[in-house]
Amino acid sequence: MKLAVLMAFAGVALAQSGSVVVPDLATAKWEKDDSVFLREDPKTGAMDLLVRYPAGKKLNAHWHSVTERLVLVEGKITVKVGGVEKTVTPGGVVIVPPKEGHQLSCVSETRCTFYIAWDGKLDSHKVE
Secondary structure, X not given: OHHHHXXXXXXXXXHHHOOOOOOOOOOOOOXXXXXXXXXXXXXOOOEEEEEEXXXXXXXXXXXXXXXXXXXXXXXXEEEEEOOEEEEEOOOXXXXXXXXXXXXXXXXXXXXXXXXXXXXXXXXXXXXX
């Protein structure tokens, strides 16, 4: 399942950038031990990453000016969007529209790894 998800997103990257990106979780070059940069569109600023968080990590509520897409590869997360909290398991997809406040927590006993993408230049704003 993990390989199928990563191959599907590598196909999206190929269609958009003209090059193939097929990361191997075991040998990927993790920056600061928590992310692998996959690509950035120089025209739009759209970006794709692999991210991993330790068990228990919780992000503060925030929003972006662009759509965020996430596919969970391993672990279990909760995502709170618009006051509704959902649990996501491997293979689950989260799509957050622009300017929608959201919060993510890694609630599994193991780390959480996911593919994440933004369809334009990434910004982040704290939810008040």
